[in-house]
Amino acid sequence: MITEADLRHLRRCVELATEAVDAGDEAFGSLLVDEAGAVLHEDRNRIHTTGDGTRHPEFTLARWSAENMAPEARARATVYTSGEHCPMCAAAHGWVGLGRIVYASSSQQLGEWRAEMGIDGSPVRRIAIEEILTSAAIDGPVPELAAEVRLLHRRRHGRA
Numbered sequence: 001m002i003t004e005a006d007l008r009h010l011r012r013c014v015e016l017a018t019e020a021v022d023a024g025d026e027a028f029g030s031l032l033v034d035e036a037g038a039v040l041h042e043d044r045n046r047i048h049t050t051g052d053g054t055r056h057p058e059f060t061l062a063r064w065s066a067e068n069m070a071p072e073a074r075a076r077a078t079v080y081t082s083g084e085h086c087p088m089c090a091a092a093h094g095w096v097g098l099g100r101i102v103y104a105s106s107s108q109q110l111g112e113w114r115a116e117m118g119i120d121g122s123p124v125r126r127i128a129i130e131e132i133l134t135s136a137a138i139d140g141p142v143p144e145l146a147a148e149v150r151l152l153h154r155r156r157h158g159r160a
């Protein structure tokens, strides 16, 4: 179930995705939030500005959590993200033992939007998080925010 607090955090993810597009990166942003609802860390996609295709925000947050949080705190934390984790990030989330995931738009939607824009496939398959993680509470997509994320992807690829 998506709460008002969830929506607030997801809106920040969309803002971070917007910052990414403005900087020349892909339209993804994510937040790491602790059990009490405090934002611990945030990041955005940085694959083009760094030239490193692994610079996805969810991966950065997983690594940050391992370096800065106790295992019990990680298990009770939530990762919010503008777009559902890719397999790399879902696996990183699982390996460091993070808790719930809430996403604004799904990998399936991203695939449809890229097809709409005539952009060829990704080098990594789009697999739902549930197929990667054995146990995680997962919520998403959120239709009204997904519509905003779609427009960001379109703007990134010159279709807005």
Ligand SMILES: [Zn+2]
Binding pocket: 056, 058, 059, 085, 086, 087, 088, 089, 090
């Ligand atoms: Zn990823």
